Amino acid sequence: MPDETVFGMDVVMLSRIQFALTIMFHYLFPPLTIGLGVVLVYLEGRYLWTKEAIYEQAARFWTRLFGLNFAMGVVTGIVMEFQFGTNWAAYSRFVGDVFGSALAAEGIFAFFLESGFLSLLLFGWDRVGPKMHFFATLMVAIGGIFSSVWIVIANSWQQTPTGHVLREHVVGDRVAMRAEIVDFWAMVFNPSTVHRLTHVWLGAFVLGACFVMSISAWYLLKGRHIDFAKRSFTGALLLATVASLCQAVSGHFNAEMVAEHQPAKLAAMEGLYETQAGAPLYLFGWPNQQERRVDWGVAIPGGLSLLVHQDPTAVVQGFDQLGPVYGEPPVWITFQAYHLMVGIGTLMIVATWVAWWFYRRGTLFEQRWLLWFFVGSVVLAMAANEAGWVAAECGRQPWIVYPTIIDGVATGGLRTSDGVSESVHADQVFGSIVFFGVIYTTLGVLWLVLLNGKIQHGPELGESDDDGETVPERRHDIGMADA
């Protein structure tokens, strides 16, 4: 069975591709809803406080977009939960005690909360009072955050496992090691959880803010819903500015944490093939696997050494030393994904500050080039969120659960190639890749079409709009139902 292949790919490679495809499609949505959730809580809170109708109208508009994104997150999320069992059965047996617990906690504490109050948020406008509605919105936002807490704990444990022991487990004639929790809080607060969770949240806030800025900037460029768009844009700009700046700090802590606990991942992120003193920090480059060097690179000399050891001449280990111990992750993709994330993050910080500079001069909304940049910013923010995870997960390879190094030997981890289902065949996995590929392509197209319809339809503002058009309860053929 293991020697079966489809298009030269074995069942491990196919399962990895399937997981990458389904998780990357899924992850378009959760950070968007977490970020938008914060925006909704702010708008409804502001409405309760000031009683200004525009905040309620804005909340209703963004809720419609939130609902669509949330539905996409839910349907693609169920796939993830099933996939651990269908495609990664051996992994599931190994980690069930630990990872499964976090996933079950996510179900009990987060999913019920989100899905219950979501129906009040979407359908409850006329059935419950504004205070109850605000409460429901708050609960949905908190549910999303709880959900991220548990899943990031689970994933962080895979990256830097602590709080467990490995014990033999016997089923029939099979004796296998598996991880069991011995110290729950040590498992929860493993060395990477807090840094990674912060990073995920800030990424989600930036994305939510960019989503709002993107649509608002487009309205401003088209001269529609001007007052609404200006207020939305400025509020979101504030969130994006703070979150992207904090993200840089969080990124620094994450890099230090990776350097300490997953040095091979750091080497892959920076394309460090050879151990060297004064290791460079690349701005961009092209890792060349054959020659084992980075081509076309522009780097800050000693930058990596400075970052990791606070000393520009310090020695940083490369794959010549790390490879025999940890194995080597795919360098090119880890390097590029990491640099894409950092590059977009930096661009975001610059763009938000430029925007404030024009805001101070009172000409922000006249800078059409800048508004066009922010129309596109949502795509950049999505790409950065995705790229960060690609770097984190590819950099963990060849391990699915990272090992601990004891006396120079990798101990206690699980290799990705050992995690795949025992009874699943390459053609089955290939078939399911095609299946999900078709479904997700359809879903993606429908999502964009419907999102566009809602954006074109715009908010339902009770008063005369700036473009002179009065739009109370304006109905569009595409907006028959607003849920």
Next chain:
Amino acid sequence: MDYPTLWFVLLGVLLAGYAVLDGFDLGVGLVHPLHKSDHDRRLAINSIGPLWDGNEVWLVTFGGALFAAFPEAYATAFSGFYFAFMAALGGLIFRAVSIEFRGKVDRAWWRLLWDGMFFLSSLVTTLVYGAAVGAAMAGVPLDNRGIMASSTLEQIGPFSLMVAALTVAAFALHGSLYLGLKTTGALRERTRVWAWFAYAAYVVLFFATTAVAVGTIDRATKNFDEHPWGAVIVLLNLLAVLNLPRCLTQRRYGQAFVSSGCSILALVFLFGFALFPELVASSTDPADSLTIYNSASSPKTLRLMALFALIGLPFVLAYTSVVYWTFRGKVQIDKHSY
């Protein structure tokens, strides 16, 4: 009660919650092609609009809890029934999508397309759910390492097909009665006729399945010898089933809905009662079966998770009650409807 047994019971509660709650909204999908107008179909979708997503969470949490409490059973069943789980995922995705997208474009063909998808996806999901229960009862070929090695075709035995058909009838009945509760007038009268047909199919399949199970599957009856009190549930189930014709004749929709719900709960209970302590039963050598003991997580983890359930479940029941209370009464179409 030891922790593996407690978790067996808790998983049973999650599965029963899923069957009785998602059962009616899947049932609404199963009778969807019978509606006479686009308006009725829209009403039907909106009758479950605010509820179906929360109902599905019971299945999602069941999956997570099975993973955590009995990882061996989760891994073996999910990877062994690869095709069935992919079909179920397709069903769950398309159900959500058809509910969500149906009303978004005001074109007849668009709505018909998603109405059709809503029916098909509900049917596929129900069939897989029923077939999985049937296969678990009948047992599957496991090797001596507790791994299932069989082709998809081998897994579809006659018994799982019967249980799948029974599940379709039960959910169609449950869904028709739910629609009866949420609608008025001519539509309500039609749902009563559907409920009668579904009821007839349910009774026939119920007795046929019971006969086959008692006659051919040792597992179905073995626990009754040791725990005769299980027969009380059989009796209560019979009462619920026999109560339905009276309710339907007298148009007592609420009582009928409660009865069909009780019957579904009783079936899930009897399924768990018969299966205990096995989770994935081996059809070849009983010694190879995955039980709640050889597939469980460590006692410490099971205790920790029981604490989670203790903290979480009251909240879950509270949210569910608030939502059902808010959306009580007849379904109304407003500007927030699907």
